[in-house]
Amino acid sequence: MVGTAMAQALTGFFQARQSARLLAEGTSDITEQLDPSQLLLVPVADRANTAVAVGMAWGGAPVVLQLSSTERLGAAFEVLSEAASAAAQGVRCPLVLLVGAGLNEQGVRVPGGVDVLSPASGRDIAGALEAAIAAGRPTVLLEPAGQGSALGDAPVVEVDPGHAATVVVSGQQLPEVEANLRDAGLLGQVQLVCLQQLRPLPPALAQMVQSTGRAVVVGAPDGLAGATARAVTEQAFEYLEAPVMVAAPEALVRTLNSALHY
Numbered sequence: 001m002v003g004t005a006m007a008q009a010l011t012g013f014f015q016a017r018q019s020a021r022l023l024a025e026g027t028s029d030i031t032e033q034l035d036p037s038q039l040l041l042v043p044v045a046d047r048a049n050t051a052v053a054v055g056m057a058w059g060g061a062p063v064v065l066q067l068s069s070t071e072r073l074g075a076a077f078e079v080l081s082e083a084a085s086a087a088a089q090g091v092r093c094p095l096v097l098l099v100g101a102g103l104n105e106q107g108v109r110v111p112g113g114v115d116v117l118s119p120a121s122g123r124d125i126a127g128a129l130e131a132a133i134a135a136g137r138p139t140v141l142l143e144p145a146g147q148g149s150a151l152g153d154a155p156v157v158e159v160d161p162g163h164a165a166t167v168v169v170s171g172q173q174l175p176e177v178e179a180n181l182r183d184a185g186l187l188g189q190v191q192l193v194c195l196q197q198l199r200p201l202p203p204a205l206a207q208m209v210q211s212t213g214r215a216v217v218v219g220a221p222d223g224l225a226g227a228t229a230r231a232v233t234e235q236a237f238e239y240l241e242a243p244v245m246v247a248a249p250e251a252l253v254r255t256l257n258s259a260l261h262y
Contacts (some may be wrong), residue, residue: 006098006143007033009125010064014038017133021061023053025068044068054083054138057095062133065097073099077111080138084113092136096129099140103237115139115224127170135227160182165214165259166191167252168228173218176249184253206235213241213260221246 010030014020024031028029042049044066048258053065064146067076076097083093110116115137117128125141132139167190169177174194181187193208210217219225229244247255 006030006125009129012126013064013129017062019061020063020064020133021056022066023049023056024066025049028143030066046072047079050076050079053095053097054079054093057083057093057138058086058091060092062094063096064129065095067097070099077114080114081111082142083138084111088113093138094133094136095138096132097138097140099142100118110140113137115222118143131224131228134231135224137227164189164212165216165256166193166209166212166219167216167218167256168193168225168232169218170194173249177218177252178247180252181256186253186256206239209236209244210239213239215240215244215258216252216254216259217244217246218249219246220248 007030010022011033014022014034018035018038021038021040022031022034023042025042025044025046027041031041040052042052044067049067050065052061057063065076067073080095080097083095086094093179110136115132115135117132117139125143132141167177167181169192174192176193178187181190181192191208191212209232215229215236217225217229217232219228221229225246229246233240233244242259245255
């Protein structure tokens with residue numbers, strides 16, 4: 001059973017992506033709302049179902065996997081580890097595994113190469129789904145604790161034309177990034193964009209970058225930030241005046257200065 005915010009985010013995701021599939025062990029609030037062609041109900045068999053989901057993702061379909069329990073995640077993670085290794089070699093695997101809150105409390109170690117997203121709000125869930133699929137790597141999506149309410153607003157800074165660069169940041173990082181830019185006297189020079197408010201993600205980001213010609217994505221180069229930067233480069237190449245850069249929050253000011261003077 002998923003919370004209201006997760007159910008709404010999933011419903012919107014599947015309505016926007018007719019090619020997406022939900023592989024679920026049993027019915028839930030979300031399975032009752034989907035187009036039957038997008039739903040595959042399966043018996044409880046974590047390892048086998050994860051393998052099926054990986055195969056579907058390798059075939060090109062965005063897949064969300066909903067297991068009936070988190071007690072046997074070790075078996076699922078063994079399969080995801082192999083998929084992550086293949087993704088590192090360029091084999092796309094747009095697969096999201098839904099997991100309830102408290103993963104760390106279970107003592108289960110997420111294998112290397114598998115991204116883990118922990119949304120802070122309802123809107124973060126929708127953005128996290130889009131970002132995970134765009135990355136093309138196996139991703140664990142943690143359902144926020146106590147997120148039974150409907151989709152809420154992520155913190156968003158208003159954006160205006162005429163700025164020197166676009167800074168792309170997740171809702172969770174936004175307060176820290178905004179403070180760092182303000183302290184450096186750069187906040188008024190950039191278009192600060194909350195990743196979770198942009199849907200569909202790559203085209204919307206590309207459109208935002210067109211007005212500045214420069215972009216910095218906050219995060220890890222080998223994670224979702226790197227995938228986002230590559231998507232922006234592909235879709236907005238003709239508008240870019242400098243390469244799209246990726247920077248950790250603590251290195252953002254230095255990287256941004258480099259971008260502004262490229």
